[in-house]
Amino acid sequence: MIEFEDVTKRYPDGTVAVDKLSLRIPSNQITVFVGPSGCGKTTSLRMINRTIERTSGTISIDGDDINGRDAVTLRRGIGYVIQNAGLFPHKTVVDNVATVPKLIGWDKRKAHSTAMELLERVGLDVKLAERYPAQLSGGQQQRVGVARALAADPAIMLMDEPFSAVDPIVRHQLQEELLRLQRDIGKTIVFVTHDIDEAIKLGDNVAVLRVGGKLAQFAPPAELLANPADDFVRGFVGQDRGYRALTFVHPEALPVQPLPDELALQDGVPLGWRNGSEELLPVGSVFKRGDSLRAALDAVLTSPTGCGVCVDDDGKAVGVIDQSTVAEALRS
Amino acid sequence: MTWIGDNLGLIWEQLREHLYLAIVPVILGLIISVPLGYVATRYSWLANPLIAFGGILYSLPSIALFIVIPAVLGTKVLSTVNIIVALTIYTVSLLIRNVIDGLRSVPPDVRQSAIAVGYGALHRVVAVDLPIAVPVIFTGLRVVTVANISMVSVGAVIGIGGLGELFTLGFQKDFLTPVVVGVVLSLTLALIADLILVSLQRILTPWARVATPVGEVA
Numbered sequence: 001m002i003e004f005e006d007v008t009k010r011y012p013d014g015t016v017a018v019d020k021l022s023l024r025i026p027s028n029q030i031t032v033f034v035g036p037s038g039c040g041k042t043t044s045l046r047m048i049n050r051t052i053e054r055t056s057g058t059i060s061i062d063g064d065d066i067n068g069r070d071a072v073t074l075r076r077g078i079g080y081v082i083q084n085a086g087l088f089p090h091k092t093v094v095d096n097v098a099t100v101p102k103l104i105g106w107d108k109r110k111a112h113s114t115a116m117e118l119l120e121r122v123g124l125d126v127k128l129a130e131r132y133p134a135q136l137s138g139g140q141q142q143r144v145g146v147a148r149a150l151a152a153d154p155a156i157m158l159m160d161e162p163f164s165a166v167d168p169i170v171r172h173q174l175q176e177e178l179l180r181l182q183r184d185i186g187k188t189i190v191f192v193t194h195d196i197d198e199a200i201k202l203g204d205n206v207a208v209l210r211v212g213g214k215l216a217q218f219a220p221p222a223e224l225l226a227n228p229a230d231d232f233v234r235g236f237v238g239q240d241r242g243y244r245a246l247t248f249v250h251p252e253a254l255p256v257q258p259l260p261d262e263l264a265l266q267d268g269v270p271l272g273w274r275n276g277s278e279e280l281l282p283v284g285s286v287f288k289r290g291d292s293l294r295a296a297l298d299a300v301l302t303s304p305t306g307c308g309v310c311v312d313d314d315g316k317a318v319g320v321i322d323q324s325t326v327a328e329a330l331r332s
Numbered sequence: 333m334t335w336i337g338d339n340l341g342l343i344w345e346q347l348r349e350h351l352y353l354a355i356v357p358v359i360l361g362l363i364i365s366v367p368l369g370y371v372a373t374r375y376s377w378l379a380n381p382l383i384a385f386g387g388i389l390y391s392l393p394s395i396a397l398f399i400v401i402p403a404v405l406g407t408k409v410l411s412t413v414n415i416i417v418a419l420t421i422y423t424v425s426l427l428i429r430n431v432i433d434g435l436r437s438v439p440p441d442v443r444q445s446a447i448a449v450g451y452g453a454l455h456r457v458v459a460v461d462l463p464i465a466v467p468v469i470f471t472g473l474r475v476v477t478v479a480n481i482s483m484v485s486v487g488a489v490i491g492i493g494g495l496g497e498l499f500t501l502g503f504q505k506d507f508l509t510p511v512v513v514g515v516v517l518s519l520t521l522a523l524i525a526d527l528i529l530v531s532l533q534r535i536l537t538p539w540a541r542v543a544t545p546v547g548e549v550a
Contacts, residue, residue: 051448076450086445090463090539100449132539148449158448 001027002048002156002188007057009043009213017043018213020057025205027062027155028186032203034193035236040213041192045158048190049078061156076104079149079157079187083165085141087133093144094119094129100152111151118147123177139170146178150185159191163198175201196237200225200244208233222248246294251329253289254296256310256319263309268316270309286311289318297326335509343498347517350494353415353487354480354521360416361423361476366469368424369431370457379432386425394418394486415487422483423476430472434465467540470533474526481522485514495521 002025009018018040025031033041046052047059050071059066066074087096097115102108119126122143133141142162149157163171179202182189193199199206200221208216208224210232217229225245228234238244264271264280272280284303287295287310299308300323307320336343372379397418399409407413438461446460462469485496493500498514501507534541 049448051444072450072452074450075448078448080445080448082441082445082448084441086439086441088442088446088460088464089439090460090537092539103450132542134539135542145445 001025001062002190003058003060003063004044005058005060007044007047007059008055009040009047009052010055016213018047018054021209021213021215022057023207023215023218025188025190027188029204030182030189030191030202031205031207032191032193032199033207033209034196034199034203035209035216036211037194038211039209041194041209042160043213044209045160045190045192048156048158049075049080051075076100076152077154077156079152079154081142081145081149081157081159081162083161084138085133085145085162087141087144087148089133092130092132093124093136096133096144097147097151099148100154104152106152115147115151118151119144121150122147122181137170138166139174142166142174143177146181150187154187156188156190159189161192161194164193164195171198178202197244200237200247208236243294246297247292249293249329250290251293251296251332254310254321254325254329256321256325259317259320260307262305263307263317263320265317268314270311270317273303273305275304281305283309286315286317288313293326293329296321296329300326335507336513339510343513343517346495346497346514347521349412349492350481350484350496350518351521353412353419353484353492353494354477355525357416357419357423357480358473358477360420361427362473364420364424365427365431366462369428369435370461372428372432373435383429383432386428389421389425394422394483395489397421398487398490410491412492414490415484415492419480419483423480426476426479427469427472430469431465434468435461437468438464463536466533466537470529470536474529477525477529478522481518481525485518494518 004021004023004025007018007021008016010016021040021044033044035041043052047054048061048066050066087093088099091099094112094115097118098111101111101114106114116126116129119129124140124143124147128136128140133144136144145162149159163174166174175198191199191202193202203221205218206221206224207218210216216236217224217233219227219229222245224233225237225241225248228237228241234241259265262274263283264274270283270286272283275281281304284301285295285299285308287299287308289310289312296308296310299310300306300321301308303309307322308326309317310319310321312318368382372382398414401407401414401417402409402411405413405417442460442464443456446456451460484494485499487493488496488500491497495514495518498510502509502511502514
């Protein structure tokens, strides 16, 4: 657990970046700091590895004040990922990843083999290992950044807007992969973003900060959407928070109806809707059993027939729902 | 041609002296410039005055320096130390700008992540900042090396000038061959030194000449 107690950062010119911040960041979960620019989210993050020193208050990790430890040693035990990855341009991909293991004195072979394992783990082709960062795409560089942060198996990983410089499709992939990775590794992750959607998607807990470095609300995303603490949080989570909150509604079992004849299938996988002509109409988005109500509603809304297709884990259609099914689930 | 054959010993001797007088200041200058440039990037108010001061030093006429240095250092007028000190001053005055620019060329996010992964201050300079500054530092190193090779000849005026002494010899005897030999050899020397530096830079910075990615493949 990382604990902030009355933490303040005041710069020599009098600007207060963080104002008496107190919060507990639970272990083995993703905690997101979100807020507009100037809210002190990045400053708060950097005070954890002491790349920015706080003015007053205490920050402790598992009960130990971080000021009691040598800053360089502290940093080697905390993974760090930033926007644009910040890879060392003069080192190969694998050497970038092996940086911290080498700094803490692992032998070269072990550092190298660990780095190679991590490259695979973050979804990178090991053929890229001997390339230089400039030869990689933005998304690939960001994966290397995550691998570098995890190389020495730190308990904590800090991520400072790591996905905001890549295009939306790549960002979506990287977010999914982070969630998948986190299911395996269970690190204590502190993630900074200005994007409330990203915060809601990734966070087990979300800390909303307002300009001037004050905590506005600290809550799990569903709670944040359902009960915003004040007008600032309500404004920040956006007008469509009701729709977005459906992300956290997982109906036990939506009653599905049998597949209609109009749905064309190939080996059980939906191909499209027949409408009398040669060409099939697109299926629309599909959802799986156990998916959120948001996914189910989206399937209904994007289907040309108003029937959302439910599929199993192999992508085979198992049934359909219509608007009334979703409306029924919303009422309950 | 017979003159060349008869004086191979002398030519070889002057060539060696020329190389020594040109290269030692480059090495000394590099050893001085790097820490000085590092200090200037740490205390950034120092950088611009240092670069300006370097510019002033470089504009001093070399003959004046060759003559003033013995008076200041108390060395003999005919000592090679004078030439080495003077050319080291020129080297530092040129190179300091490249070292500062090179260290400044380290992208802020790279520096930020170097600190965050746990490099200590000195270790970071050696392992991250300087390697990234190599291309910019080498640009200065090449200029200063060629400049030194040509400047050594001026020392002939005060009696120590490597291949430059072949010029004085030729002028005194009103005889062209030693002059031509001197010019050709010092040009060749400059060319070879530059080639060596370019190759050295390529070896040191394999990362600087890689292709950029063709498309975004995540």
